Amino acid sequence: MPIGTPGFEPGRLTEARAARRIPSMSALARAMSLNPSTVSRWEDGSSAPDPETLTRLAAFLGVRPEFFFRPEHVSARPTFLRSLSSTLVRDLQYQSAQMRWLQEISHAVEHYVDLPAVDIPDVMAGASYHQLRDEDLERIALDLRRHWRLGDGPCGDMVPLLERFGFIVGVIEMGTVKLDGLCSWSPIDDRPHILLASDKMSFARRQMDAAHEMAHAILHRNVTEEQLKRDLKLIETQAFRLASAFLLPSTTYPVEMRFPSLATMVTAKERWRVSIKAQIKRLADLDAIPGDFATHLYKLYSAKGWTKEEPFDRQWTPGEPRxxxxxxxxxxxxxxxxxxxxxxxxxxxxxxxxxxxxGLPPGWFIHEAATVVRLKPNPGQASGGSETGEVISFPRKG
Incomplete structure (x- = not known):
């Protein structure tokens, strides 16, 4: 039995350290003036901190002491991160820890309210991702749209759309431009969770990132960690193809682009809310433009300085989870x-x-709710005279 406080979960220390971007056990030991071997034994489970040290450790990492006694929920499924090879290990660990915290928050909330039911059709029909061809991905995109009754036009803001069908979405600052988002099925309640980046974000980019992570949840639900590492390029290519096919369906978008040019793509971006660069790739994937013309468009795109900012990027506010x-x-x-x-x-x-x-405002937990003062209606004013948005209420748990 480990020496120290009984019930200490060593994996939770690793998780908290990652969530605070502390790169190593020795770095934590130095910051707290501890022996590195002591922290190492805590994380491998051979010992545990005594109660006094545990309180100090919790305060340093910004968690409650009870954090270290909650069971660690480790999923057999991998977390899908797009840049495993080029991203710092510290950044990957940070994002994975944040994803686990998002999953725990949603599970706690679900004790009190019924969150939207997960409504994801079995578009794979038992097939493995290894068997998927481009035409399969195009069909799956259309099947998804039919199942969700979206039609063949622009699908609107992806964030509330995914939330409507049972995805839990969070948005945080990643601290690196090499990570746009990540996706994971929660081992707690078997619900897909998506975490998106707010770093240098535009609406169109968030659209594609959200659709990309949705694609992982649908296509790669049963992929193992080993398969992800081995077939990362294939898995990422499939996710991007499905995301593009979902946002720009093959039945309608190419018809609107009979005479493709950067000018027509700017117009299309205003309607479809998909970046111009992604549109060039989409048309090339559909063989609607030859490869040399796609290369020409990419060069013009770069010459216009659109690699940093495209038209409309400053005009549209990215959707936020609710x-x-x-x-x-x-x-x-x-x-x-x-x-x-x-x-x-x-x-x-x-x-x-x-x-x-x-997505709560900073300080929400420490600020008391404001008292709502209802004004008397003007006798001459018709009731319900102002247009309002649709209000979707959550049922309380029975």
Whole structure:
């Protein structure tokens, strides 16, 4: 039995260290004036910190001491990260830890409200990703659109669309331009989770990133860690092809681009909300333009300086996730749990991390809800005179 505090979960220390971008056990030891071998034994499970040191460790890592006693939920499925070879290990570990925290938050929220049901059709029909051809990916994109009743036109903002069909989406600053997003099926509730980057983000880029991670959830649900490492290039190519086919369906988009040029693609971007660069790739994939013309378009694209910023990028605000944010508001507003109760009973990570991952404004947990004063209606004003958006309420758990 490990020496120290009973019930200490060593994997949770590794997770917290990764979430705080502490690159190694020795770096943590130096920062806390500890012996490196001591931290190493904590993480391999051969010993555990005593209660006093555990409290100090929790304070340093910004978690509650209870964090280290919650079971670690490790998935047999990999987390899909696009740049495994070129991204710093520290960045990959940070994103993986943030993904696990997002999954724990959504699971805690689901104790109180019914989140949207996962509605993902079995478009693979038992096939392996190894068997997929380009025509299969085109068919799957159209099948998805039919199942979700999206038609063959622009699909709108991908973030609320995915949330509507049971995906949990979070947006955080990644701290690196080499990571655009990641996707993982939660081992806790078997629900797909997507974490997107806010770094240098435009609406069109977020659209493709969200569709790309959706594609991983659908095509590569049963891929193993070993397969991901071995076939990363193939898996990424498939995800991009499905994402492009979903956003720009083969039945309609090419018809609108009979005379492709950068000018027509700018117009198409305004309608389809897909980047010009992605449109060039899409037309080339569909053999709607020859390879040499695609190369010519890429050169013109670069000459215009669009590699840094495309037309409309500053005009559209990227969509933000709402499901977890609205669910937490509902829990508090309905008096099911107070903010302090949530932090004390459900979450072992600090308020700032919960706010960041759920899209709540900074300081939400420490600010009391404002008193709502309802104005009397003007007698001469017709009721319901202003147009409002659709309100989707979450049912409370029975």
């Amino acid at each position: 499901v977890l944010r609205d669910a937490l508001h509902l829990i508090v507003d309905e008096g099911v749990r107070s903010k302090s109760d949530l932090l004390a009973l459900e979450f072992t990570i600090p308020a700032g991390d919960v706010e960041n991952l759920t």
